[in-house]
Amino acid sequence: MATIELKDVRKVYGGNIDAIKGVSLDIADGEMIVLVGPSGCGKSTLLRMVAGLEGISGGDVVINGKRVNDLEPAERDIAMVFQNYALYPHMTVKQNLAYGLKNRGTPKDEIERRITEAARALEIEAFLARKPRQLSGGQRQRVAMGRAIVRKPAAFLFDEPLSNLDAKLRVQMRVEIRRLQQSLATTSIYVTHDQMEAMTLADRLVVLNAGCIEQVGTPIELYEKPATTFVATFIGSPSMNLMTLGDGIGWTGPDGAGLPPDATIIGIRPEDIVIADGSLIGGFCTRVQVIAVELVGAESYVHGAAENGSIIVCRVPGRSIIGIGETLDLAAMPDRFHLFDRDGKRV
Amino acid sequence: MQSVVFPNKILPYALVAPQIVLTVVFFFWPASQALYQSMMREDPFGLQSSFVGLANFSNILADENYLHALRVTVVFSLATALLSMGIALLLATAADTVVRGKGFYRTMMIIPYAVAPAVAGMLWLFMFNPAMGTFAYILRRNGIPWDPLLNGDQAMSLVVVAAAWKQISYNFLFFVAGLQAIPKSLLEAAAIDGARGARRFWTIVFPLLAPTTFFLLVINTVYAFFDTFGIIHSVTGGGPAKATETLVYKVYNDGFVNLNLGSSAAQSVVLMVIVIALTAFQFRFVERRVHYG
Ligand SMILES: Nc1ncnc2c1ncn2[C@@H]1O[C@H](COP(=O)(O)OP(=O)(O)OP(=O)(O)O)[C@@H](O)[C@H]1O
Ligand SMILES: [Mg+2]
Numbered sequence: 312m313a314t315i316e317l318k319d320v321r322k323v324y325g326g327n328i329d330a331i332k333g334v335s336l337d338i339a340d341g342e343m344i345v346l347v348g349p350s351g352c353g354k355s356t357l358l359r360m361v362a363g364l365e366g367i368s369g370g371d372v373v374i375n376g377k378r379v380n381d382l383e384p385a386e387r388d389i390a391m392v393f394q395n396y397a398l399y400p401h402m403t404v405k406q407n408l409a410y411g412l413k414n415r416g417t418p419k420d421e422i423e424r425r426i427t428e429a430a431r432a433l434e435i436e437a438f439l440a441r442k443p444r445q446l447s448g449g450q451r452q453r454v455a456m457g458r459a460i461v462r463k464p465a466a467f468l469f470d471e472p473l474s475n476l477d478a479k480l481r482v483q484m485r486v487e488i489r490r491l492q493q494s495l496a497t498t499s500i501y502v503t504h505d506q507m508e509a510m511t512l513a514d515r516l517v518v519l520n521a522g523c524i525e526q527v528g529t530p531i532e533l534y535e536k537p538a539t540t541f542v543a544t545f546i547g548s549p550s551m552n553l554m555t556l557g558d559g560i561g562w563t564g565p566d567g568a569g570l571p572p573d574a575t576i577i578g579i580r581p582e583d584i585v586i587a588d589g590s591l592i593g594g595f596c597t598r599v600q601v602i603a604v605e606l607v608g609a610e611s612y613v614h615g616a617a618e619n620g621s622i623i624v625c626r627v628p629g630r631s632i633i634g635i636g637e638t639l640d641l642a643a644m645p646d647r648f649h650l651f652d653r654d655g656k657r658v
Numbered sequence: 659m660q661s662v663v664f665p666n667k668i669l670p671y672a673l674v675a676p677q678i679v680l681t682v683v684f685f686f687w688p689a690s691q692a693l694y695q696s697m698m699r700e701d702p703f704g705l706q707s708s709f710v711g712l713a714n715f716s717n718i719l720a721d722e723n724y725l726h727a728l729r730v731t732v733v734f735s736l737a738t739a740l741l742s743m744g745i746a747l748l749l750a751t752a753a754d755t756v757v758r759g760k761g762f763y764r765t766m767m768i769i770p771y772a773v774a775p776a777v778a779g780m781l782w783l784f785m786f787n788p789a790m791g792t793f794a795y796i797l798r799r800n801g802i803p804w805d806p807l808l809n810g811d812q813a814m815s816l817v818v819v820a821a822a823w824k825q826i827s828y829n830f831l832f833f834v835a836g837l838q839a840i841p842k843s844l845l846e847a848a849a850i851d852g853a854r855g856a857r858r859f860w861t862i863v864f865p866l867l868a869p870t871t872f873f874l875l876v877i878n879t880v881y882a883f884f885d886t887f888g889i890i891h892s893v894t895g896g897g898p899a900k901a902t903e904t905l906v907y908k909v910y911n912d913g914f915v916n917l918n919l920g921s922s923a924a925q926s927v928v929l930m931v932i933v934i935a936l937t938a939f940q941f942r943f944v945e946r947r948v949h950y951g
Contacts, residue, residue, distance in 0.1 A: 362846075362850065363849075363850075364846050364849065364850075383849070383854070384849045384850045385850060385852035385853075385854070389850065390850065391846075391847070391850050395841070395843055397843035397844050397846065397847040399844065399847070399848075399862060400844075400866070401865040401866060410848075410853070410861070411850070411851035414853050414857070415852050458847075458851075
């Protein structure tokens with residue numbers, strides 16, 4: 312049980328690579344924070360600084376009110392789940408689970424009790440005597456989780472723990488991690504680049520971009536009110552359509568009425584665009600030529616090219632019968648618009 | 659495996675011929691000679707020899723001197739292997755923590771391997787020669803009665819150190835590679851699990867190095883058994899009183915010095931059997947057993 316505070320944390324690698332450029336964040340007790348961002352934005356670096364595996368170049372990391380910058384990883388009372396699981400190959404599953412407790416001098420019967428408890432929660436009782444190489448990827452993942460929870464740490468740190476699993480197992484483990492984290496109410500930081508994982512796991516989502524925080528908020532907040540064009544295109548799939556106003560994009564409406572003057576970029580999510588049948592009034596609409604149709608089961612994504620060449624994606628329920636080359640009128644209601652200024656900030 | 663068909667009938671044979679010739683001339687021929695001679699006995703004047711069957715073998719196996727040489731070899735080999743591996747491991751773990759000038763240290767560490775055994779022997783001989791050696795002088799001044807020419811144990815330690823010194827580089831290279839092959843995340847997991855320093859080394863690093871260690875143990879034993887003739891010859895010549903006479907050295911001594919060819923040949927056949935056994939053992943276990951993954 313712990314709070315974690317990051318105060319203007321910075322990381323400079325080798326004197327000149329600014330990996331983290333001043334990140335501040337307050338994490339409440341029991342909260343699940345998910346760090347997302349494109350590859351190389353510094354997610355792992357930030358997590359590893361909290362873990363103590365990476366030195367801190369500037370700022371403070373505070374766990375439970377105590378500055379931990381100079382503490383060893385073991386003294387920070389955190390547990391980490393690695394992407395490649397990092398199970399000790401020469402130890403059995405049971406020894407893997409017991410190792411951290413043994414090093415801390417936990418009494419034998421207490422170790423036994425905790426292992427039994429964790430093994431039951433994760434359904435790995437049957438594998439306790441096996442070596443990691445005798446387990447499947449999903450089972451190893453469970454053991455890695457087990458190694459974290461037996462310690463009953465103040466915080467869990469996850470670095471893309473599910474990225475080595477197949478799609479189906481990933482969904483299953485995702486649900487399980489969430490359930491475990493909530494039942495233990497342990498503060499957690501979870502790094503992923505899978506936005507589905509991010510959206511479903513997070514209490515609050517932190518979007519990182521090139522070493523800076525772009526936005527912090529609940530998944531819904533980020534989805535409905537992205538603070539920047541970066542967040543707008545990063546969250547949601549397919550990503551939001553962004554168009555620059557006034558460059559002849561071809562949106563016609565009541566002469567731009569009602570739009571704030573400094574709005575230069577307009578963003579519309581694919582699901583907010585409908586195919587106009589002439590009945591939509593007061594909206595904006597444009598004519599596109601269909602260049603691709605993606606069928607994904609319950610819905611289809613229609614990619615259309617506007618007159619000026621920009622691509623607009625819209626979502627159509629069911630299996631679309633729209634053919635390539637057809638001309639469509641697309642429309643959207645103004646209350647669905649996301650408006651951004653010249654620098655990509657929301658207005 | 660795909661079978662390859664050469665259009666030319668002669669070329670393939672020509673290509674493998676040099677290797678075959680070398681193996682025949684330098685292995686099969688001498689080996690068969692040794693086998694043949696091991697069953698012959700020369701008369702005292704070396705004029706004729708007669709077939710004696712396995713008598714030479716039963717003789718050496720009953721010979722107290724031979725058994726003594728066997729014991730000496732075992733002690734010498736184990737001591738050499740353990741000493742050189744221990745020091746190499748220590749240096750490799752130290753080198754692993756070096757941040758700057760890694761390449762330089764590693765290169766320096768490899769130099770002893772390039773020194774010929776006899777030269778290595780001379781080096782240590784000079785340093786520890788009771789009459790003129792610097793270290794012998796230092797030892798004696800500190801009250802240690804150093805005289806490897808009379809004291810068998812001291813002679814043994816001297817050849818062990820000289821033989822081990824030469825092998826440290828080789829072991830070092832393998833240990834460095836072995837240490838680098840340990841995934842970084844395992845050490846990080848151990849750090850989070852509260853294991854540091856010696857504890858981390860013995861519970862995580864050393865077990866993960868087991869394949870390397872086992873491989874090196876076999877290699878070093880073979881080295882100490884068969885490849886240390888030059889060192890022993892230049893440092894102690896097997897003395898004092900046969901205290902450092904290993905099996906290989908005894909083969910040389912009995913055959914070339916005492917010209918007891920039959921016995922010497924029988925001894926070398928025994929050595930050959932030992933080499934074959936060790937090699938087979940290495941292939942069986944090192945290649946398959948001790949692997950994690
Ligand atoms: N040891 C290092 N030395 C120098 N630069 C590094 C080091 N580790 C990471 N970096 C740099 O720091 C930046 C952030 O790396 P980091 O591993 O945190 O990215 P990430 O967000 O986790 O990416 P991914 O999603 O691909 O794992 C990258 O530009 C990377 O090149
Ligand atoms: Mg990463």
